Amino acid sequence: FRRTQSLHGPSPVTTFGPKACMLKNPKAVMHIQDPASQRLTWNKPPKSVLVIKKIQDVSLLQPFKELCIFLTEQKKMIVYVERKVLEDPAIANDESFVAVKKNFCTFREDFDDISNRVDFIICLGGDGTLLYASSLFQESVPPVMAFHLGSLGFLTPFNFDTYQSQVTQVIEGNAAIILRSRLKVKVVKESREKTKTKDKNLIITNGEAEATRKTMQYQVLNEVVVDRGPSSYLSNVDLFLDGHLITTVQGDGVIVSTPTGSTAYAVAAGASMIHPNVPAILITPICPHSLSFRPIVVPAGVELKIMLSREARNNAWVSFDGRKRQEIGHGDSITITTSCFPVPSICFRDPVNDWFESLAQCLHWNVRKKQSHLSSEEEEEEF
């Protein structure tokens, strides 16, 4: 099947009737490669590969070892593995594996930065392995190839059975990719701990107010969740879009998702599902107080900001792809935009087929029992 138009949609005609047209503004023009035609290529042959394995899953041990042997011995690649993976007794005590792992490069999360040393990533396990891989690369992400062992995941399209030929093809540069957009999240926190010392220093130092702030930044593949945490009270947060207060969320919380994340927590909270090639951000309230608070989909380029409402009686909690959970108090802010560092995820077939396959497999989307009956309507004369 050959596409006759871009997956993104056709360029709109910009003359409107006989006399009007769009004002040209060359500075504001974007150049976008058709998502349907996005393919991987290598500037130089990949030499290093990061292998991520879901831990505490015995069924993955054998595939992991096989894969590592294949990569080191046949493909002559340098394998990067997190140190704690090798500390698993089943691996640590496997004498036959000693020779193999001798050549591994190991690293520790939050200690060792491998972001510029890895050419290629292979994931073994569930969708969480890809979220973890994403978290390791706060800027450019190497191509990711993700294998599910048991059942297909949204982010793990490859079956392990034929891993050798599949990996070989990718290394040779023969692969369709989908750029999964991420969210760039900036959390600014007022350092309440220092409030007391602050008064003392205030006279001496200019910019002290600035100095007592703490800023953190995250790249998020699925979603940012702001919720009530352990509290029984409703959370109460203000949502700003491009600097304007859009609405106040009163309820269990709010989810800001990428299209990739639309099939994760957001769909459970009632959102529609968005194909990862749609440039958009999805905002979904969690159990909102207001019955009319439907999820909304906004353009990828907006800047969102979330802060506690003035009337909020308790703090909120935020997490990023389910990690780094932390409390948010009055004055703190969470700023969210689409990142320019997507995750280049290697497709099993193509972005469209892979997505519909995962909807059916992971969410039973419209999987029906052919013979069943909704109502008598089907049956008027033929019951």
Place this chain on the structure above:
Amino acid sequence: FRRTQSLHGPSPVTTFGPKACMLKNPKAVMHIQDPASQRLTWNKPPKSVLVIKKIQDVSLLQPFKELCIFLTEQKKMIVYVERKVLEDPAIANDESFVAVKKNFCTFREDFDDISNRVDFIICLGGDGTLLYASSLFQESVPPVMAFHLGSLGFLTPFNFDTYQSQVTQVIEGNAAIILRSRLKVKVVKESREKTKTKDKNLIITNGEAEATRKTMQYQVLNEVVVDRGPSSYLSNVDLFLDGHLITTVQGDGVIVSTPTGSTAYAVAAGASMIHPNVPAILITPICPHSLSFRPIVVPAGVELKIMLSREARNNAWVSFDGRKRQEIGHGDSITITTSCFPVPSICFRDPVNDWFESLAQCLHWNVRKKQSHLSSEEEEEEF
């Protein structure tokens, strides 16, 4: 407020780790003007203006006359009006209006083609006026400025009170626009009436099979609806995407919407609401038999096709922006893609503010009663 990035989202970085990058394919690159910076300009001053008035609404008569006098006498424009608007007795019998309307150009829907003669469109009334305007222009659409009289509509952002200055500004070329994407819909019908003669002619004429087909084309601003029509039976239609069968819809029907249409019928059927600048198509089942059949949002560039399922026991019905309702039988097909002829709709403020304003006004989106209580959770100690 100045945007620092495109509303569409940032261009993704296309190098992935130290060695990988996206394969360049210059033919598949699109050039997109940032939606946030889209403004109207005129090659030549507009001379002709089509005025569309909701009929059977007495409250619109006076504004309509005022506007026409303003346009003809002060702006020296040629006013186009549909003939049946002038046949309204309140206008036909108004002697003071005779001189004004003498200079009007009149036309009849489906008889007179005015698509190349109108420089500018002004709508008075509800969202339906804009849908009607859209239906008159199957290709390029002149800029549309839409006034609501009573309450704000999704497609009618302007208040009539200050129409003179507002219209003047637009004519002078000072206006933000939003390109509302439309769907190009092709309906192919097997001419069942000719089936009997077909056999006879089959020997003689080549291409006869082709000749017995009837093809219609529509430009749709809100949505294509396929439903069970007057039947009590469930409808049963197959949905294809880029030539592959994606799913079968069993239920009251299915809605294929533009983002503009997401706040119309689709939201009533449970969909999330999509900002009109998101390049996407929304597919929403109507009362689906399957509980897991959630709405989906797909990239604007896909080609959808809807056909009756083989097992369907009754025909379906299709309508386009609520018009041209017709029956669809076995073998007929409805093909839907994003059109390259959007409706350039003039913004009151800007695409983002106008949209959130209309969500609040038209759908009471998250409009809350501040004092009310969801549950006791709010109250643990302070009931």
Place this chain on the structure above:
Amino acid sequence: FRRTQSLHGPSPVTTFGPKACMLKNPKAVMHIQDPASQRLTWNKPPKSVLVIKKIQDVSLLQPFKELCIFLTEQKKMIVYVERKVLEDPAIANDESFVAVKKNFCTFREDFDDISNRVDFIICLGGDGTLLYASSLFQESVPPVMAFHLGSLGFLTPFNFDTYQSQVTQVIEGNAAIILRSRLKVKVVKESREKTKTKDKNLIITNGEAEATRKTMQYQVLNEVVVDRGPSSYLSNVDLFLDGHLITTVQGDGVIVSTPTGSTAYAVAAGASMIHPNVPAILITPICPHSLSFRPIVVPAGVELKIMLSREARNNAWVSFDGRKRQEIGHGDSITITTSCFPVPSICFRDPVNDWFESLAQCLHWNVRKKQSHLSSEEEEEEF
């Protein structure tokens, strides 16, 4: 498992603190047999059995014949069958069946009243067979035993494989039953056809106003649906409860369901599912214009009335269990209350187990793929 309290719920204590209590009102006391203990008994041995078979389903022919032979020859019962069932060529031309069907009593729907001649009903096929059985008995309904052939239905709990022992047990009076409440619906139509002659007759005849009304009554097992029929316009109907206007429904329509009907059309329109032993009526809007129009569950004893709103621009359509579809104009009314003639449906196990079994089988209710992941949240440390 033995219940220690009524399925209906405990009788509330009616003294409130040291000095208050409920005012006794013996006339307003109801006596309700615990639904969990409802069992069938026979005053006299059943002699006549109505067999209802889904037509146009070849797979049912053999079971139907077997069952009829078993009932006539072994159980010595008189079998009632609708005439059109026997007109099916596969039955009409089966010479081996001639002797059996010679002894059948046949009837035609809407012509022959069998409501006082049938002791027992057996259904073969889908849920529609039970809806059809219900429609034949406008007052007391004989016990119904319903077999599914392929897949379990909400109303057809029995598997045909062991039909002989199952039927024998029921005939011997050994069966739990569930009383499925029905709705009593009265439609009053103004006879608009006679309006012209009415003026002429008005002087002569008293009660003429009455005479020009047409009243119909229906017993409904699943639901009454009021919708927009073939129209593209929204329907606009007023909903009254015990004589008070409760709300106006603007949308595709409204469904008034029994708990039995909650798992049919209502669930597709977004309602919660109600166990058939809950004495309630479910009101569900179909694609309502208003985002806050959530379905409601009201006590079984209320009287609902539906009429076209004054501002409605087009007629509505009503159907009863998907049948008898008819137009409703201005001034017509549909009055709905819980009927005192339920359908006594024989349970396969008991009312609670049968219901949960059918939720899983028919609606895949919360049928999950154990291994799949909602989001990264599951995975914080163990991806």
Place this chain on the structure above:
Amino acid sequence: FRRTQSLHGPSPVTTFGPKACMLKNPKAVMHIQDPASQRLTWNKPPKSVLVIKKIQDVSLLQPFKELCIFLTEQKKMIVYVERKVLEDPAIANDESFVAVKKNFCTFREDFDDISNRVDFIICLGGDGTLLYASSLFQESVPPVMAFHLGSLGFLTPFNFDTYQSQVTQVIEGNAAIILRSRLKVKVVKESREKTKTKDKNLIITNGEAEATRKTMQYQVLNEVVVDRGPSSYLSNVDLFLDGHLITTVQGDGVIVSTPTGSTAYAVAAGASMIHPNVPAILITPICPHSLSFRPIVVPAGVELKIMLSREARNNAWVSFDGRKRQEIGHGDSITITTSCFPVPSICFRDPVNDWFESLAQCLHWNVRKKQSHLSSEEEEEEF
């Protein structure tokens, strides 16, 4: 308006066709007073009244004082007030109030049991005051009259403006009441703290296993919520009904509500709203993983049990009307049935009108903007 049938619904006819009927079982018959006719009466004139005031709300101070003066001086009643209400400086320091409060009976929550000393309860404030009142009475609850000050609540139907005549009427025994069912909840916890000593004692003491369990009981007016608490992991709990495993809830949690609670947290999580006179229990998943996990309504008489699933990786948290939040570990159980101690809540008008009034006021249920348009469908010819 006079009801012609019970609000509960008509007693079903229990003969089924010519020969069948329901097996009589006098022991399993319940006698239920028609909810529509339930009225309050006094065995003796009420002498003591508990006044509950939402704390930290200045606007309530003046009404509270007025009411107390009215009750003590004019009605000669003994006023019970919680001690911390009087500790509010605005009351403690009000010298004009000293004489009045001298005669109050004060109590402290969880220390003083007033459950047999109060004849009547008056609430001032939001719905939380009634939930608090409910929590004070674990068995029979005195009649409750609840005033809202600002805006109507679900549980606070009375306007304070005419409080004198309203209170007088109730004291004189002239009041319709609605019995709001409560849930009786039993939490059984394995005392994990004692596990170590348990081994040692096991030989010596019989019944020790029993002794290490801790049982708590609660009466709940709105809902029991089981959720993931501060954890980012999904909760994973098993739901049993009458001893059978019905389903496993994987998601943010599950809500078990009374009909009264259906309009609180449950509706925010997507449930239908149930009138408080329907004898039922509502089970609503919170953001369930499975798209098909719709809320269900079961008969009031069932017994539910919730336990952590075997595969659950983290503990769950439970709360009761938003209070007494506590952790639930493996082996702990939460058993829920309908209580026989309802809250007798005094109606402003009657159970039906009060409910629909609160739906509109508190949830904007189907409150519509008359002029707005869902879609073009309304407009075919008349845009």
